[in-house]
Amino acid sequence: MLKPGLKATVETEELRFEFNNFELAWEVLAGVTTAKLEPNRKEEAKRAVRDLLWPEADKPRRFRNLTQFIVGAVNG
Amino acid sequence: MRRFSVSVLIIAGILGLPSLDAGQTSPSPKVAVNLVTDQAEAVLSILAKQEANQPIDDGDWHLKTRETSMNRSFEDSDFKTFVLSEQLGKRAQSLRETLENWKRADIAQASRKALAYLPAHARIRAKIYPVPIVEELAEAVRGISFGDGEKYAVLRALQVASERGFRDVKIRSDYNAMRRKLKTKYTRKTLSATDELEKKILKLAMEFDRVHFGYVPKRKNQRAHILARQGRNLPTQEQAMDLDIHNNALEWQIDIWNQISDLYLRETERRFVPVVDNLINRAGLIVGEPVLDLGTGTGAAAIRAAQQVGSNGDVTGMDISPQMLSLAQQRLVNATFNHIGFCEGRAESIPAADSSFDVVLASLSLMYVIDGKQRRKR
Numbered sequence: 088m089l090k091p092g093l094k095a096t097v098e099t100e101e102l103r104f105e106f107n108n109f110e111l112a113w114e115v116l117a118g119v120t121t122a123k124l125e126p127n128r129k130e131e132a133k134r135a136v137r138d139l140l141w142p143e144a145d146k147p148r149r150f151r152n153l154t155q156f157i158v159g160a161v162n163g
Numbered sequence: 164m165r166r167f168s169v170s171v172l173i174i175a176g177i178l179g180l181p182s183l184d185a186g187q188t189s190p191s192p193k194v195a196v197n198l199v200t201d202q203a204e205a206v207l208s209i210l211a212k213q214e215a216n217q218p219i220d221d222g223d224w225h226l227k228t229r230e231t232s233m234n235r236s237f238e239d240s241d242f243k244t245f246v247l248s249e250q251l252g253k254r255a256q257s258l259r260e261t262l263e264n265w266k267r268a269d270i271a272q273a274s275r276k277a278l279a280y281l282p283a284h285a286r287i288r289a290k291i292y293p294v295p296i297v298e299e300l301a302e303a304v305r306g307i308s309f310g311d312g313e314k315y316a317v318l319r320a321l322q323v324a325s326e327r328g329f330r331d332v333k334i335r336s337d338y339n340a341m342r343r344k345l346k347t348k349y350t351r352k353t354l355s356a357t358d359e360l361e362k363k364i365l366k367l368a369m370e371f372d373r374v375h376f377g378y379v380p381k382r383k384n385q386r387a388h389i390l391a392r393q394g395r396n397l398p399t400q401e402q403a404m405d406l407d408i409h410n411n412a413l414e415w416q417i418d419i420w421n422q423i424s425d426l427y428l429r430e431t432e433r434r435f436v437p438v439v440d441n442l443i444n445r446a447g448l449i450v451g452e453p454v455l456d457l458g459t460g461t462g463a464a465a466i467r468a469a470q471q472v473g474s475n476g477d478v479t480g481m482d483i484s485p486q487m488l489s490l491a492q493q494r495l496v497n498a499t500f501n502h503i504g505f506c507e508g509r510a511e512s513i514p515a516a517d518s519s520f521d522v523v524l525a526s527l528s529l530m531y532v533i534d535g536k537q538r539r540k541r
Contacts, residue, residue: 100441104434114423115430119531122419154438158445 093159102152109137109144194274195288203262206246210255213247265291310516313338314360317345321367321374330372335379338516346376381479381504382492413483413509416531420460420484428461428490435527436463442526443467451475455520457510458482458528462491462503468524469503479515481508 088095106112113133121129137144205223212219245251251258274287281287317334324332336342345364348354352369354362368374420427442464448454448471456465459480469478480503482488488505495503508514510525510532 098445100437102437102441104437111430114426115434118423118426119419122422123415154441156441156445 088159095159098156105149107147109141196274198291318364333375335377337381337384342376421486424486439464452521453477454522456480457525460487464526478503480505
């Protein structure tokens, strides 16, 4: 952001959210990035993530998310 | 800083008919159509001299007389720049062929055919100028700020209205700052504190019986906005290949966001309420500020911003996805404020004049921008 003349700082906050099950979490969090995958590739990816991160797929999980806020202002 | 606007421009309200020459080309009293080639021929003559590396002297620029007679306020320098531009030079041969085709065309016969579809009392009266008007305007606005593009559009509209003999003209624009200023200066008959383009507009406007500078809401001006954006973004050949790649990526993204818009509103947005809270708190919005929300999605941050800046402020939520914007718009149905608008657009090519906003918000959107270089530039 310095390049176009903005003075920027980055601040980090820990934010939390929850999903009741893996299926919904996948739709919300991976929906965009996997939208155009071939169905079999999408299913393969989904299964891999579920096995690794959410073995009890029908149970809720809470997420901690470190969110970065970039605050910029025009110099001067 | 000025506020955001999408594009101009509707001409409405006509009193008086064009005063055109009687039919020299057509013997029919019902058809009076003239082909006027002097400007095209003069331009081609200049292009031929340029191709032959011959000097172009003042006499070659007698076009000014015609421009003035048509109330067109292009200055010499503007017009010379356009005529001598590399783009026009490259098109010289095709322009010559086009002009020859026009000369060979049986315009009167074509007009009589058109007349057959009109009511019995109809008359066709027209002058045809075979000049590349769209290219001319595109050339004029390419590379300039959006605000100046809006002014060019108003100027050109008045020029066309003048050429056609209109006396009472309504210009409607959603670029409210420009519209208000023009209206005030026009009403007071003053050119003070105006830039060159505004002066040209006002001088020409004062030659009409009446010009009304009206407002059209952004949501009712989408077609003009799209056309203006297309005109302004005409790429050079060098840019075309990159643009194809970017456009494909953009279409890809628009399709996805359209597909998941309902899910986003239902499931994603409520989980990211804390993100919006933090964003708004950090933005430190003050009453009256013009704000842009880039990648507004279903409008959560824009609506919060509108509450912060109050009715004297102005918030524009911009997104690439029409479906997302439609959901955002629906949320305003029961809102008690109207200083917020939603429009299509992208960070690489924000459809707004420079310095239109005091604050730009972007919540969970910058990572999806395709052309980072253009985004930073904007």
